[in-house]
Amino acid sequence: MxxxxxxxxxxxxxxxxxxxxxPGTASSITVQNYSFETPVYSDGGGGISGAIDGWIGARSSGGEWSISSIRNPYATDYTSAYDGSQVAFSRSNVMDTVGFVSSFYQDLGDVLTANTTYRLRVDIGNPGSASFGGYTVQLMTVEGNSVLVQDINTLAPADKQFLISDIFYTALASDTNLGRHLRINLISLGSQTDFDNVRLDAAPVxxxxxxxxxxxxxxxxxxxxxxxxxx
The missing domain is CATH 4.10.860 (DNA Excision Repair, Uvrb; Chain A)
Known part of the structure; x- marks a missing residue:
């Protein structure tokens, strides 16, 4: 016995x-103003460059004309759904040599952790009223400015449509970026691109x-x- x-x-x-x-259950990493609902604008309204709460706007290194901000689309602007009432947009008149035309980013409080898979999802919108210039979605580290994983223009949303960029990164115990803070970087590759509903999840492997x-x-x-x- x-x-x-x-x-x-x-x-x-x-x-x-x-x-x-x-494997454990995925948990959400906090992304400030993930749906771009602040500051609030009336229907059809929008902000000026850099006016995105929780995010930092970054113009292209060549100094070309560019804007990253928030707008409240009219109901007729999109035929596919977007999250909340507002979207972020980024646009520029010309591409510079490094491809960082017009962008905005957010530095997160979380650090890259070993044996963890990260999933970054961002809604990518083609406003239709302007030429869709393409996009890049990046998961990076703040320290070292390293790109962990990126989606460079793999989606081609039709006019007035949103599609979801969905990328993954697994940090192993040997990853040289462990302990560095995470950054989400959203880039427009020329003319206007809309962004919405930014989600970052982490799951132990x-x-x-x-x-x-x-x-x-x-x-x-x-x-x-x-x-x-x-x-």
Whole structure:
């Protein structure tokens, strides 16, 4: 009887470690003003360059004319849904040599963590009233200004339509960017691009060797439980 209790106890411990080694539920990382609802504008209204609460506007390095701000589209501006009442937009009249035409970004409080998969989703809109210049969505680090993963113009939304940019990055234990703060950077590659509903999630990934080790331990223990003494 005592032996059985010991086996059950050890099995429970192994199951706890196994659960810790398996993938966890994704959690949302806080993105300020993710739906660009502040400052508030009336229907058809909009702001001037840089007026995006929680975000920082960055003009192209060549100093060309550019704007990154918020607008409240008319109901007829889009035939596909967008989140909330407002969207962010970024536009420029010419592309500079490094491709950073007109952009805005947000530095986050979270840092890159080992054995974690990050998922960044951003709604990309083609306003139709202006020539769609394309876009880039980047997940970066603040320190070192490193691009972890990016989507460069893989979507082509039709006029007055939104599509969702969806990119992933997995940070391993050997990642040289561990501990650096995360940054979301949104770029328009020329004429106007609209952005909305910025979401960043993080989920722990399993450690294969640990999962295998403890699952094997559980199997062994239950094998001992079932073994009967010879008569």
């Amino acid at each position: 005592k032996r059985n209790i010991g086996i059950y106890f050890l099995s429970g411990i192994c199951m706890m470690f196994l659960a810790a080694a398996l 399993p450690i294969p060797n640990v999962a295998w080790l403890f699952s094997s331990g559980v199997v062994t223990l239950f094998g001992l439980k079932r073994r009967r003494p010879k008569l």
